[in-house]
Amino acid sequence: MKIFYAIQATGNGHISRAIQLYPYLQKFGVVDFFMSGNNASLPVDLPIKYKSQGCSLHYSNCGGLDYWEIVKNIKLLQIFKDAKSLPLKEYDVVINDFDSITSLACKLQKVDSVQFGHQASFVSELTPRPEKKSLLGETIFKHYAPSPKYIGLHFERYDSFILPPIIKNEIVQAVPKDLKHITVYLPSFDKDCLEKAFNTLAEQEFHWFLNDVKFKHRVGNVTYYPVNQNYFNESLITCHGIITGGGFETPAEALYLRKKVLSIPILNHYEQECNAAALKKLGVPVIYEVGKKFELIIENWLNSDTQIPTIQANNIPETLQFLFDTYKDTTVK
The missing domain is CATH 3.40.50.2000 (Glycogen Phosphorylase B;)
Structure with a gap:
């Protein structure tokens, strides 16, 4: 089996998760990684076959996002070219950890995918939100990297498709x-x-x-x-x-x-x-x-004497089997 795994490198968490999953994924087949964005500071010990500048985050000095820097560094024409050039039809499975280029590539090339990761959990209305919802934020959750199927990761199982976090x-x-x-x-x-x-x-x-x-x-x-x-x-x-x-x-x-x-x-x-x-x-x-x-x-x-909640670790082999079974369901015509 040939597996395409898209990593959104707007932070170290996506990369850390991919590194943890890689040896387990290898038991299912050959894995090629696509990395989009350049915010991560961890060394990437993975077979990165494809790369794109994608969309990266930029910060103000003391704890905020700099939206102007984010927007002015987005190169839409290059994103479209990168999406067209990804040879997704060569792969049996496309796993997308919230990358917009891969999502666009799937749409252009009529290829199925599973969005897998933390952001996928926000497809559910049961996943916690702040008191004041953001229309822009909710739009990004739904339309930034859409996929036919979602498998989310979160602190708790807020919905049937949401599983515990991947712990190293x-x-x-x-x-x-x-x-x-x-x-x-x-x-x-x-x-x-x-x-x-x-x-x-x-x-x-x-x-x-x-x-x-x-x-x-x-x-x-x-x-x-x-x-x-x-x-x-x-x-x-x-x-x-x-x-x-x-x-x-x-x-x-x-x-x-x-x-x-x-x-x-x-x-x-x-x-x-x-x-x-x-x-x-x-x-x-x-x-x-x-x-x-x-x-x-x-x-x-x-x-303070606050009680520390108990967090489960993900059962990775079971989760990946669920993922591949879910992907198989998307391709049934």
């Missing part, structure tokens, strides 16, 4: 410890936005992962790390808690390890606002602005 083997097999440090991963924030707050809490140790850090080094109570999977896994497994965005994979892994989580969703990022709504239902603290007294928020969070 390194996390599933780990023995968690509490070495008292706080892991920080907030890729939409520049260093200057948060450094003062961390330094103010001089007795608390922080492990801070930043895209522009080239090597591990310590200054005062903060150890600065490059975005590196091995460093991050070790820090997360041994932390007391984590301060992170409103993404999906990192909070899921932290909760699976029974770690405290403080979520700060990216401003005006509707998917992260939806994730934040789901986390709040689970009892996880969420804040939407850091403000000038961020250190007080951190202190209150550290001193």
Whole structure:
């Protein structure tokens, strides 16, 4: 069987999931990957056969999306050319992790696909949303990468086609410890936005992962790390808690390890606002602005006695069998 797997590289989570799935997918056939976008900072140890600039995210300095930068970097003609050039008819199965180019290619070439991943869960009205829905956000969920079939991943099984998150083997097999440090991963924030707050809490140790850090080094109570999977896994497994965005994979892994989580969703990022709504239902603290007294928020969070919800890990072989069975159903005429 020949398998085409499209990765939207607007963040590390999509790539991390593909890396985890790859050895399991190989048991079903030969896998070729298509990567679209260029936001990811993880090394991609996958057979990337096709690549496109696609649509990438751009951030403001302190926790928000820069929509003007996003729009002005979209090259529609190139996207259309890339979609036409993908040889999808050579493949038996097309798996799409929320990539618009692959979705367009399927439409142009009359090829079926299954949208598989976190964003697929938002096809269901039962998946948590913030109190104020975004018309633009809901439109993106429905029309950015449409597919005949959807298999979603989320914190809980909100609908029949939604399954638990893919948790990395390194996390599933780990023995968690509490070495008292706080892991920080907030890729939409520049260093200057948060450094003062961390330094103010001089007795608390922080492990801070930043895209522009080239090597591990310590200054005062903060150890600065490059975005590196091995460093991050070790820090997360041994932390007391984590301060992170409103993404999906990192909070899921932290909760699976029974770690405290403080979520700060990216401003005006509707998917992260939806994730934040789901986390709040689970009892996880969420804040939407850091403000000038961020250190007080951190202190209150550290001193709070919140119950950590239990998160299941996905049974990957069962999920992939379900995926291939679902794909087979789409091709029955």
